[in-house]
Amino acid sequence: MLRELEKNPYRAIVNQTLWSIGDRVDQLYTIKSGWAYTCRDNLDGNRQVVDILLPGDVLGLRELTFATHLSHARMLTEGVICPFPHHRIVDIIESSTPLTIALMASLSRQESMLSERMLMSVHRSARSRIAHFFVETFTRLNRVHTIELGCFYLPISQKVLGEILGLTSVHISRSLSALERDHVLIKHRDHVEILDREKLYEEADFDGRYLSDDMNGLRERLKQHQHC
Incomplete structure (x- = not known):
């Protein structure tokens, strides 16, 4: 299918x-x-x-x-x-309960990412929101195929990054400059170079549970359904 x-x-x-x-x-x-x-x-x-x-x-x-x-x-x-x-x-x-559950899980993760971004916009500084988005994107990419955090593909301009995070171009530029000055990361045109992993995660204060692939809540019910 x-x-x-x-x-x-x-x-x-x-x-x-x-x-x-x-x-x-x-x-x-x-x-x-x-x-x-x-x-x-x-x-x-x-x-x-x-x-x-x-x-x-x-x-x-x-x-x-x-x-x-x-x-x-x-x-x-x-x-x-x-x-x-x-x-x-x-x-x-x-036709397929497992695929239906997988689609529901995919949609749930999309909604969770929007909820996380909304909370970030209320409670976090601009540089924290940028760091969080970079870690989130790395986590998503790493689940498709293994990549290195030290330098990974991120073809997002400062303008688009501002449109994602609800920040002005000035905020984005200043925050990226500050993160580079503090030796956390360098944003290049189509990739990001991570200089200090610990500082990045500290800035992001990242809790990746909202991206989890865990479907235990429905898996048990699926087993019961298949058994019946």
Whole structure:
């Protein structure tokens, strides 16, 4: 069933629009490679990035039950994506309890990341929010394939980073300069170099439980269901 969702891959280019606000919800995408994002425009005209989607993620789950999209979706980098009709999710729900639980877990993690970011914006300094986002992204990437924390791919500009964290470009620039000056990290154009792991995690005050793959709460019920 998963292979069926990925049978029509195509190469997407940087900044390619996958859908816009008001478009009919008719396709979702699995991301085989590359990064994508969803965003909305604030009342003041500034853009707010909602989600960053990485390889292995399913793009569009959040708006699955709506008739039209509530956000824009675009490619952040070039990559390979696999579109599939949104009604295929119904086929999965009807045919496979384990895959349904996996999709629910994926959606739950997306919601948890949004909740964490909201709490961060209320209670944390700009540099702490930046450090937290870097550790979060590293953790997500490391679950797809093993990478080194010392230097990892992060193709996010200061402008986009500000749109993700709700910070101005000035805040982002000053905070990154301070983190570099304090020998914590250096943000390059398409990657980040970590100079001091301990300081980074101290700045981030990162608790990764909201990204956990643990599904014990539903796994026991699944076993009972299969036994019946």
